[in-house]
Amino acid sequence: MRFRALALALCLALAPLAATAQEGPATLVADRIDFNARELIASGNVEIFADGRILRARRVTYLRGEDRVVVEGPLTLLDGPDQILIADFASLSSDLRNSVVQGARLVLDEQLQIAATEAATGAEGRYTQLYQTVASSCEVCAAHPVPLWQIRARRVVHDREERQLYFEGARFEVAGVPVAWFPRLRLPDPTLERATGFLAPRPSSDDLLGTGIAVPYFIVLGPSRDLTLTPFVTNSETRSLGFRYRQAFDTGRIEVVGALSRDEIRPGETRGYLFADGTFALPRGYRFEFDLELVSDDDYLLNYDIDEEKDRLDSRIAITRIDREDRFVAEAIAFNTLREGERNRFQPTPVVTVERQRRVPGRVLGGQMVWTLQAHARRREADVVPPGLPANSARDVLRASAAVDWRRTRITDAGLVWTGLAGLHLDAYNVRQDPTFPDGTFVRAVPYAGLEVRLPLAKAGAGGVRHVIEPVAQVIFAPNDRRPTPNEDSLTPEFDEGNLFSISRFAGRDTRELGNRLNVGISYTRYDPSGWTVGGTVGRVWRNDDLGQFRPGTGLAGTASDWLVSAQASYGDRFQFMQRSLVSDGLEFSRSETILRWRGRRHDLETRYTWLEADAGAGRPIDTSEWALDAARDLGGDWTGRVNWRYDFITNDASSAGLGLTYRSDCVTVDLDVERRFTSTTTLDSSTRFGLGVELAGFGADDRRDRRRRCGI
Incomplete structure (x- = not known):
């Protein structure tokens, strides 16, 4: 009877908590509960569960007349999977939403900590205001009480619905030293993957472009598309605006990147590039693919460190279908050469190919048969060949091809694998503007047969x-x-x-x-x-x-x-x-290549040596002897060093070299890079580039949630 009376009284005392809960009644668990008509006092390992929130404390008092919960700390409030509030004292509503706490520390997604003298949450639970705050994602301990970086602010407002943090009167400090002041500052909380706003700026210094800074600005255009604008300015009159547009569709995706620039390398000219690619699923297993590559001049990609290896651009549009038995490709490719001494009017553009290849189901003469049909065309813009160029420099070609390939395999009792091979390849050509071949159509047929033993x-x-x-x-x-x-x-x-x-x-x-x-x-x-x-x-x-x-x-x-x-x-x-x-x-080598990749607990190494004998027909008038090295080493703590190197043994000169140093901890990433390109052409000088990048953890989604936390540098 005594237990029933206690249970009945407890239910009457907690009735307001149950009435205000949205998803179910509140639950109170404690070592001891005392109550009367005005209040209920729970003490000793107290836990209150209300609408997905959990309050843990040593002593809790529920004031029935005020419908308030008064908590004497230390207390912990778990509000969802990504927010923890730790405080010395709290006054909360019965559903634990509306609250005023003192000596508060808010932890977001186990990454960002915001300490405040006082924190208040509205009745709807969307906004939390914190006063006299210090925010940091760095570990703070007795040996290092001052974190590597912190943001002090007069007030911080956390918008849980938009997952944004608004700072008022903010001061950014590094190792306790103020370095920047912001009257207003908005940053995403750690749970937000995409938000409109500035990304980490990246300073750089280049012999050709000057010393400047790039400041990306990310714009969310919807749940499946976004735009990034990257202004870049230097002290040598370089002005550039980079952009990247991405969009995902139900059946595919597209991405467009590019930039427009004005600089002193080509005074008075507007330079730039545009790369775009995408793929879409079509009915019956077909796919539509496109790849667009445009650039204003031959040296732009090198000047702005976009792609140092690309010396011919290829834009492509295609429809493809590939399955177990069938392959279909219809594509058109346009080339744009960036090589010194080559002219686009003498390059085959466009190149159009339509091909169908099919493996015949079942056995044909006891073996497997594959047939191929192809139509191919390539043309050049030029109609007349100037003196000094090969006579076929303006050649246009049409080709229709058909092929049949057959093979049959038999395994003997002794383990020998016998394979018979046979096939026929037919090609019909129509060649124009090449004196080597007469105008009109001619046909070539190449049969073959063979036997293979394994x-x-x-x-x-x-x-x-x-x-x-x-x-x-x-x-x-x-x-x-x-x-x-x-x-x-x-x-x-x-x-x-x-x-x-x-x-x-x-x-x-x-x-x-x-x-x-x-x-x-x-x-x-x-x-x-x-x-x-x-x-x-x-x-x-x-x-x-x-x-x-x-x-x-x-x-x-x-x-x-x-x-x-x-x-x-x-x-x-x-x-x-x-x-x-x-x-x-x-024992003379015509070609040789050696590749070594070695990944250890504290190092990552890839090195390659290439030797190629001169082959003018392949565009290689002299021998190639090159060594390349890319390596990274864990230097201890959170420091990583990197080095890359390319050396040409024919000219006895380095082609390029680079050094990098990265500090990546649980709360910050700092990248420092130095790159030197030694090669030069008649229009492009050698150059050295310095780059610096800083990224603070705790603002926006990050992959360092499970990283070991440590104090100091």
Whole structure:
């Protein structure tokens, strides 16, 4: 009877809390509860649950007449998954929404802390006002009571609905030293991923552009689109406005980036660039893709550090469809050369291709058959070739192609894998404005047949180690002589493990590999349960006759190709090594490439050495011998150092070099970069660029929620 009376009295006392709760009655849990007609006092590990909020304290008094909850601290109020309020004293409404607290500390999304002498929340629970505040996302401890950075303000208003923080009379301090003052300041809280406002500015210094600052401004245009404007000004009259527009649709997305600039590099000119790309899903599995690349002059991308490697722009529009049995591509590509000495009027633009490739369902003569149809056209703007240029510089080409490829595989009881190969490739050409070929249409047909034999051998070793050896021999029969065709898509054939046993090593269809030949190779791979994989390949091509299809430097010239020798080793994603070389019988290298990637607990290294013999037909008039290095090292604490380097051994000069230093803690990221480009042209001088970036954590969504928090630097 005593327990029932206590329960009845408690329900009557908490009736106002239950009436004001929106989603259910309030619940009170405590070690001890005392009550009378005016008040209810709970003490000892008190917890109140009301409408998703949880209040924890040592003593709580509910004043029935005022419908208020008075809490003596220390107290903790958990308001949703991303807001914690810690205080010394509080006076709250019965639903824990309307509150006035003293000695408050508000923690948002476990990242940003705002300490205040007093905090008040309105009855609707949307706005929280904090007075005499200090805000920081840095850890504060006894050894380092002053955080790395903090914002002091007379008042801060937190808008939970818009997820914004409004500072009044704000002062930004670094290590306790004031560095900036703001009468009004608006910043997103840590839970907001997208908000209109300024992004972190980035100062920079460049020999050509001058010393200046870029200040991005992000504009939210809706839930699926946004715009970023980036003004950039320097002390040398450089004025630039960069922009990026993004939009997502139900069936695709687009992105447009670009800039407009005025500078002293080209006085009086308006310079700029525009890159746009997008993809959309169409009915029946088709996709629409586009890629637009425009620039005002040849040096703009280099001057403004947008893309130092791009020396030919390609704009593309395409409709594609690819599935298990079928491939369809219809595309048009326009080229714009930025290379010194090349002119766009003599570049093939546009290049239009429509191709359909299909694997025939079921068996055809016991094997698998694939047919291909292609229509291809390329034209040049020029109609007349000036003196000094090749006679075919204004050539226009139309081509229609059809191909059938067949293969059948049989595995014998002894483990031999026999594969029969056969096919026919037909091409009809119409060539204009090239004296090498007569006007009109002519046809070329290239049949082939072949046989391939493989003998995969596997052996299990001690400790679960497996060894796999596979010798392969492939003989191909093809005609030696066919009518010459204009060659523009097959100028740079490659020779590596991927095409050692290919029917043709030319990338396009303008040229097909001719002549009888024997392709031989052997590969070895060792698999270790610990994660190591080690292997290598050796191969070569022998021909009946040297038909002169391959230039010196490709490794495929002559009746016998260079030896293809490759080796590789890997250990998960922590270590990768690859070496590939083309070596003649006299041990002379025509091509060689070595790549090493090593990722450790405290370092990340990627280095590459490339050797290429001169090949004028591929646009390489001199040998290439280049070493590139990209490395990063954890320097301890929150510091990371970076270095990149490219060196040309032919000219004995560095092409580019860079140093970087990053400080990334739980509350701030600071990036310092120095880049030097040593190369120069008749229109572009070498330059050095300095960059500085600072980003404060705790404002807007961040990936450092689980990062280990520490005091000091």
